[in-house]
Amino acid sequence: MKNLVQDLKPVVLMVLVQIAYSSVNVLYKLAINDGMSIRIVTAYRLIFAVAFTFSLALIFERKNRPKLTWRVLFMSFFSGLFGASLLHNLFLEALDLVSATFATAIYNLVPAVTFILAISCRLEKLNMRSTAGKAKVVGTIIGIGGSMLLTFFKGQEIDVKSFHTALLHKNNHSLTLHNTDSSHRFLGALCGFGSCFSFALWLIIQSKINKEYPSHHSSTALMSLMAAIQATAFALYVEKDWNQWKLCSSIRILTVLYTGIVASGLVVIAIAWCVKMRGPMFVSVFNPLMLLLVAVADSLMLGENLYVGSVIGGVLIVCGLYMFLWGKSKEEKKGNKTVSSEITQKHEATEVVVMSTTTNNENSDCISSTKPNCKSNIVANVS
DSSP: OHHHHHHHHHHHHHHHHHHHHHHHHHHHHHHHHTTOOHHHHHHHHHHHHHHHHHHHHHHHSSSSOOOOOHHHHHHHHHHHIIIIIHHHHHHHHHHHHSOHHHHHHHHTTHHHHHHHHHHHTTSSOOOTTSHHHHHHHHHHHHHHHHHHHHHHOOOSEEOOGGGOOOOOOOOTTTTOOOOOOHHHHHHHHHHHHHHHHHHHHHHHHHHHHHHHOOOHHHHHHHHHHHHHHHHHHHHHHHOOOGGGGOOOSHHHHHHHHHIIIIIIIIHHHHHHHHHHHHOHHHHHTTHHHHHHHHHHHHHHHSOOOEEHHHHHHHHHHHHHHHHHHHHHHHHHHHHHHHHHHHHHHHHHHHHHHHHHHHHHHHHHHHHTOOOHHHHHHHHHHHO
């Protein structure tokens, strides 16, 4: 029972992570609808994340924090760049240049990109001869295919109007149209692919940081500090209107607090722990689940329509996720059996060496002795 709970911990945590990220998307829409700049949202998010994560680091890791080296600081800088400041700004810029559907579809390529990077960095093994290896590859493809189907295929509309809660009210800010110029669309696609590659690369970097600086609270605090400096500098350079920095409404305050404390604080700590326990590919494969949750939240809370394609795509996402987790668990069980057998063989070999050494010592003692029973023992041992 205890082993089952330990195995389910990373899975439950990653599902909660996707729920948290889905609620962030809803809050982003509400804050932007209120007229708040997306770059300033990102800056505030990371500033609040710094305050929260540094507090946790001081409480839980004050006495057992590893030594901070220049190499760790260097890696933290790139962790903050690819895992927060660049990631958020690129994705939100893609949302501004192209449709949200297109940008979200691109972002769901994260598992495929992470899988390729993890294999290249030898963090994952591609063994197509085994059933577990095939299940991981097929599960990843099915999950990505489900997210694409959910995004691009509509089908018949499902009537859920009786469950709608109208949180989004149209105003001048929500009526901004996307530029349909081909150059803007191409730039938006590049930003979307950039955010996808950025997140995948951050997962790889995080796996390296976990080995050199295995303190999740402190490493997350360092990452948040680097990202906050980067995002704030970028927002100050781009946004010239100082009134945008005023948190003059409750939805703006809720958005920056929630995204800073939960999404860039607790969630990043949870992801860092899951990367350490199961690897970067395990974390990335949950990413398409966010699209399913966002589709449901948009339909129930923001008045968006729900279609049959969304339901079918959601089922495929869950099936692909299950296949990957099954393959991953099979590989882990096989790895654990291999390690345990190697330990048993080493233990048996050690016992043989110890017994042989003890026998030789007894024989040498008996050779130097004049007792008749020692000589008979030597003869018995030789025979």
